[in-house]
Amino acid sequence: MSITTDAAPTTTLVTMPLQLGQVRLKNRLVSAPMERNYCDTEGHLSRQYKEYLLERARAGVGLVFTEATYVRADGKGRTHQLGAHDDSCIAPLADLTAAMHAEGALVGCELNHGGRTAQSRISGSPNLAPSAIPCAIAGGEVPKEMTEAEALELVEAYAAAARRCVRAGIDVLSIHGGHGYLVHQFMSPLYNHRTDAFADPVHFLNLVIEAVRAAAPGLAVGLRFSAVEGTPGGLDADATFAIISRARLSQLDFLDVSAGSYEAGEWIVQSGEWQPGFLREAAERYRVFGLPIGMAGRINSPEVVEDLLQAGAVDFVSLGRALHADPDFARAALEGGSYRPCIACNVCIDNLGDGQVGCTVNPGVGRGTVPVPLPRVRPGVSVLVAGAGPAGLTAARDLAIAGAAVTLVDPANDIGGQMALAATMQSTPDFHRFLDWSRAELQRLGVRVQLGSSVDEVLAAQRAGGHEPQGIIRATGGERPAVPHSGGSAAGAPMVVEVRDWLRRGEPTPQACTVWGADAVGMSVADTLASRGASVLLVGSETEIALESGRRAKILAVPRLRANPQVRIVLGATVTAIEADRLQVSVDGGAPQWLDAPGPVLVSHGVLQNGDLHTEDGVTPVATEAFAASKPAGSPSTIRFAIQSGTDAARRLGALLG
Missing domain, CATH: 3.40.50.720 (NAD(P)-binding Rossmann-like Domain)
Structure with a gap:
């Protein structure tokens, strides 16, 4: 699919205004609520964050959301997350909205509480949830099952946060009902084991909708939710649709369709293997309710945007990584032109637990500062x-x-x-x-x-x-590092070659091979060759496959390798000898043993x-x-x-x- 458009689009749906309740978007582009860790530890916007959002507004985005914003301190999920939990948050938000309005963009805030995903080591308060079911991925703390009174107090916390947003001049509120956070936890049979009124998966959601609507009568109010939870035993498409059909939709101005949960993170932020616009059919289903529909999920080119709008699948698109990689994506969608493309590597989401959210292809974001223009060189300078x-x-x-x-x-x-070699791998096609x-x-x-x-x-x-x-x-x-054995010359000797050199040769897929090194490159090569039918022995001194990579970067490849009967994985192994069709290894310092290893030995020992x-x-x-x-x-x-x-x-x- 092309990544540039040299002329203005032949159709103009993306540039058409859209009415959401009492507010009017100037076009169909929405910068999705994407956490970035650009706030201070009190939940206040930094100058860096303000400039980041303003850059997207200047590029022409009609509605710019900040991020999942915690409504009460015990719902804080990250140290530098944005908050609307007390009145100290109003002034920084008001400063942002004034600046954004001056650029012609509306401002949105997504109201959220982490529930079981919030951890006391971050929030400083015990975490609460519908049921006492921990979230291992977030830290594993067992939450307190809230009482009915505590649930009602949380409903009021959503309303109080909404009132603060009204005072700050926010235009649009979105209730976060997906991705495994508190509202979604009440909806999911995996995490709601209650027997009281809140056992009804829609009850808490409806109370929150009513409270937020009453607190913000002049704002557009919508719901973001996961059309598919993505976890075995969780909400499938039909179960989610049944719940949303019983929500207080008459009090909402839009629905924004996403997918996934903490335990199914591959659905929230997808890898490059997923089809662009993969939630199209899921979003179309919600057309029956008569509300404007938005959608996220691998919307990675202006062509995909226009196709979704032309097909009537959605009324607006929620753009996360595409605008993070380059705000000029908006200009390209609205006017034509080029943009730096997202490559779906998911470094951004994998940074979320470690610090500021950066970007592989955009060196100007996530580095703790406001980017400054490039210096100009003297006339006539050559480099x-x-x-x-x-x-x-x-x-x-x-x-x-x-x-x-x-x-x-x-x-x-x-x-x-x-990078050209990496582009040929199964897990990094973008x-x-x-x-x-x-x-x-x-x-x-x-x-x-x-x-x-x-x-x-x-x-x-x-x-x-x-x-x-x-x-x-x-x-x-x-x-x-030097390849330990050159190999391949003596009769019957194995070919031992550095994996990048082997890839550059353009060798055909072997029937069998060994990948020596379980780093990220070794994982990717083993996964790709196995997907092409090769029998693969993946052996390495590492204790974990692709230890240096973030969880999302390997969320598909590692389970695929482990499930493939044609793949053998031996970790914690030191290779002590290589002979034709076999390797001698010592696992965890144990006695040497021989492993069958036909075919070439491709060495991946890092760079x-x-x-x-x-x-x-x-x-x-x-x-x-x-x-x-x-x-x-x-x-x-x-x-x-x-x-x-x-x-x-x-x-x-x-x-x-x-």
Whole structure:
């Protein structure tokens, strides 16, 4: 699917206004409530968060939600989550709404309580839930089963938060009834084992709807819910529909369809393997209620947006990752043009438990500061960038935007480096979108790309022609541990080859192979080859598959590997010998044992990234250690850190050449 549109869309549904109750959206684009950890510990918006949201408003989004906003302190799920739990939250929200209204955007707030997913170590208060069922993924604390009186107090907490939002000038309220939070817990048979009036899965929801509606009569009020819970024994599509059909829909102005729960996180934030717009049929079903319908879920291109609107499946789209990766997605949907595409790697959601929510492809978000414009270089400055992986692509683009004449050199025959290899894997099919966009951007900006050439050759030719570059960035990739055995030469000897080298060869899928190394690359290669029919032995010293990756990055691949009868997994293993069709390993320090291992041995032992930035070819060195500011020394490289290092290097060099 194309990621750019050179002309304005031929249809204009996305630009049409939409009435939600008493408020009017200027178009059909909604920035979804997406937690980002950009607040202070008291639940107040930071300047960074305000500027982040304003950037989306300036791009043309009609309605910008903040994030899941806790209505009472014991419902706080993260240390830096947004709150509407007391009056101190009103002034920061009011400041935001005034600024957003000045940009022509409406502001929404999603009212939420974590219930069983909130943990006392975060909130400072014991957590409450419909029933005393812990959430292992959130921390495993056993919640207190609330009394009927406590449930009613929580209903009033939703109303009180709504009144604070009214005072702050918020335009739209959304009740969070999905993703495994408190309202959803009352709805789900997995987490509501009550026998009183609140045993009815719609009872708490209806009380909250009525309370919020009464507290905010002039605002648009809607419900976000999971059309499918995604967990065995939980709410399927029919059960959810039956509950929503009994909700106080006459007091709502819209429905916003999502999916999933904490125990089924793959439904909430989907990987690149999922079909774009996969909730379309689920959203269409709710048309019968006559309310405006919104939808989230892998809406990753303007074409998908327009298709959903043209088909009448939805009235608006809720965009999370697409706008996080680039607010220009909104401009592209409204006016045409290019945008930096989300690659569905899910680094953003995996950051949520660790700190600020960043983005693999957008180095300007989640770094604790308000991004500043690139420095401008002096007229006539030329720069040479060595390496066309994600770091080099980013540095070349940024320096071209800064006004430099840029030459990008790589000995390979195409751009992308290791990211191009990753784009061929089953679990990361959208990675090519960043490379396609980069290629188009380099062409748009006039970057000279020389492939199949070494940097020394190009530099010599430039000097011979009297065109000495004023700056050089070396983004030539990482250092890999040596492969323990070269193999493949002696008769009957196994082929032992570094996995990236094997992938570059374009070898056909073997009938059987060993992947030696259970890191993220090893996981991805084993998963891909197994999906193509290979019998795979995955063996590694690691105690867990892809230990360095976040949960969502491996939420499909690891269970798939474990369930495949053609895959054998041996962890905690030291390989002590390799012979034809077998490996000798010691597991957890035990006695050596031989494992059948036919086919090639593909070694994945990680990559440690580094790089150097020089001006005037080393006369004035500037230390970069490409990832020093972004990750611990010696840790595995990632595409995210490569892109961050590329933009950081470009800024340093741009400042020197300004």
